[in-house]
Amino acid sequence: MNHAWNVTRMHLRYNSIWLYMPLIVLFSSFFINLIIAVLSDVPIYTGGVASVYLFMLITGLLTLRNTFSFAIGFSFRRKDYFFGTFLMVAFVSFSTTVLLALLSYVENNLTNAWGNELYFFHLPYLNDGNVVIQACVIFSLMFHLYYLGFSISSVHRRFGRYGMMILLIVSLVAGSLISAIITYFHWWQIIFTKVIAYSAFQLSWGIGLLTIFFILVSYFMLRRATS
16 A cells, blocks of 8 residues: 555646646636636636546546556556556545535635636536535546546556557547447437436436546556556
8 A cells, every 4th residue: 555655746746737736727718717617798608617537637648658557667567557556546636626615615605606607617407416515526526537538548558559540440430330339229318217217316426426437447558557
């Protein structure tokens, strides 16, 4: 466990990628939208908060490239690297979740949408429910997107360029086939109706199962990955 913690400390040296850049982009977007809201007479619903989730996906894609060879070169075991990275992701996801949930509460309950009907942190559907439920949704999304990117990067680290090409081709063929079947049987409306019948919190449980799958894929890929 001590070695895993050392890996986490190694990741903390890249805090500009993990912490600062996402927050800079997030609050830059917020202040730009706040200025627009002050000048506007209509309510504004913006997706600027999505930048945080996008950064988690990108960070997941780049983590192995930036730190894996370095860690292995310092004799960290692949298992230590994996669990140390897991701790870092948990820390960043938890910290960001607390921040976003707090800002959502302030926006919705204390400032009346910042006094200008700007809905930036508290969005319909995504932020339904109390603060705890919102936090669960935010955390699950962040964890999911990070390990989506990390699992893709793990496949590349394990099988290289050709492995990624095969994965891409298989994914495109499978996606196209499934889409064609759904279109042929006119199931899109049925699927959409069933999905929106669930709350974001309920859907987060399904996302959690996918996240576990991505975590397991990453773990087994890294066990045999080359540095």
